[in-house]
Amino acid sequence: xxxxxxxxxxxxxxxxxxxxxxxxxxxxxxxxxxxxxxxxxxxxxxxxxxxxxxxxxxxxxxxxxxxxxxxxxxxxxxxxxxxxxxxxxxxxxxxxxxxxxxxxxxxxxxxxxxxxxxxxxxxxxxxxxxxxxxxxxxxxxxxxxxxxxxxxxxxxxxxxxxxxxxxxxxxxxxxxxxxxxxxxxxxxxxxxxx
Amino acid sequence: xxxxxxxxxxxxxxxxxxxxxxxxxxxxxxxxxxxxxxxxxxxxxxxxxxxxxxxxxxxxxxxxxxxxxxxxxxxxxxxxxxxxxxxxxxxxxxxxxxxxxxxxxxxxxxxxxxxxxxxxxxxxxxxxxxxx
Numbered sequence: 277x278x279x280x281x282x283x284x285x286x287x288x289x290x291x292x293x294x295x296x297x298x299x300x301x302x303x304x305x306x307x308x309x310x311x312x313x314x315x316x317x318x319x320x321x322x323x324x325x326x327x328x329x330x331x332x333x334x335x336x337x338x339x340x341x342x343x344x345x346x347x348x349x350x351x352x353x354x355x356x357x358x359x360x361x362x363x364x365x366x367x368x369x370x371x372x373x374x375x376x377x378x379x380x381x382x383x384x385x386x387x388x389x390x391x392x393x394x395x396x397x398x399x400x401x402x403x404x405x406x407x408x409x410x411x412x413x414x415x416x417x418x419x420x421x422x423x424x425x426x427x428x429x430x431x432x433x434x435x436x437x438x439x440x441x442x443x444x445x446x447x448x449x450x451x452x453x454x455x456x457x458x459x460x461x462x463x464x465x466x467x468x469x470x
Numbered sequence: 471x472x473x474x475x476x477x478x479x480x481x482x483x484x485x486x487x488x489x490x491x492x493x494x495x496x497x498x499x500x501x502x503x504x505x506x507x508x509x510x511x512x513x514x515x516x517x518x519x520x521x522x523x524x525x526x527x528x529x530x531x532x533x534x535x536x537x538x539x540x541x542x543x544x545x546x547x548x549x550x551x552x553x554x555x556x557x558x559x560x561x562x563x564x565x566x567x568x569x570x571x572x573x574x575x576x577x578x579x580x581x582x583x584x585x586x587x588x589x590x591x592x593x594x595x596x597x598x599x600x601x602x
Contacts, residue, residue: 284477284480288480305501306499306500306501310499311499311500311501311504312499312500312583312591313499313500313504313506313520313582313583313586313591314520314581314582314583315517315581315582315583315584318517318577318580318581318582319577319578319581320520320577320578320579320581321581323578324522324525324578324581325525327501327522327524327525330524330525330528331524340502340503341501341502341503341524343524345527354527354528354529356527356528356529356530356531356534357529357530357531357534358531358533358534359533359534359538360534360538360539360563360564360569361538364537364538366533393531394527394531394532394533395531395532395533395536395537396533396536396537398537399532399533399536399537399543427543427544428543431503431545431590432502432503432523432527432532432590435502
């Protein structure tokens with residue numbers, strides 16, 4: 277009786293371990309020749325840098341490129357150039373926007389700092405998002421279709437599976453609870469920008 | 471009968487778990503953010519271009535290409551010709567034998583499998599802004 281009950285559990289544990297092994301193998305970066313898009317007959321796959329070589333040295337993540345890109349930048353593991361032309365003005369902004377959401381999900385904190393490390397204002401304003409806070413209606417429907425935040429998140433920036441990285445501000449009694457570490461230059465999703 | 475039922479249920483669950491695992495891994499092939507550029511290439515007898523975002527973002531911030539060089543953030547929405555590149559626009563701003571290799575190294579960029587459509591590859595749950 278005991279044996280009969282135990283064996284399926286052993287099998288279950290084995291299968292779980294197998295799944296875990298397969299999952300962790302998926303965490304490795306595919307060589308270019310086997311990535312499914314490079315032509316293995318091309319000279320390039322022997323010459324170009326392999327993802328494994330470059331990405332395995334950076335702060336790891338469990339999604340996307342398996343790299344925490346913002347952390348890699350903050351820790352100066354990478355030093356990407358900010359401009360090509362001397363006359364270009366490098367613009368950065370350190371201001372958080374708290375976007376309250378309908379339903380049960382925690383509110384979204386949008387940090388300008390991390391975004392302007394990579395991007396310029398014109399990449400979002402005034403096209404994808406209006407400059408005025410709250411003037412653009414943002415929906416998960418649009419985002420999941422690759423619009424708004426989904427232009428980058430789901431393609432090059434961390435994917436949409438990582439819900440809580442954006443929905444990070446817990447709700448108290450209907451209002452988002454702003455943690456003390458959040459930049460207080462923030463403003464809510466309605467009303468004009470300061 | 472009850473045992474058989476739970477055994478079947480368990481086997482079913484295991485199978486589902488395995489399927490989920492394999493589905494997950496079969497998707498991981500192209501690196502996240504790899505872009506296939508093939509509006510002009512194959513029409514003109516060249517392999518499609520593979521643009522690896524991961525490689526470039528180690529060396530340049532997004533704003534360099536997407537603000538200074540004018541690449542729109544939507545795969546397939548930029549008409550990039552070799553004339554542009556040779557004259558120093560788009561890829562040619564760096565691929566000029568100064569910052570990066572010159573456009574004479576055709577097959578280093580034109581390295582994709584024939585027949586690939588233009589778009590973002592290696593995506594997780596969405597295909598990204600691949601529609602234009």
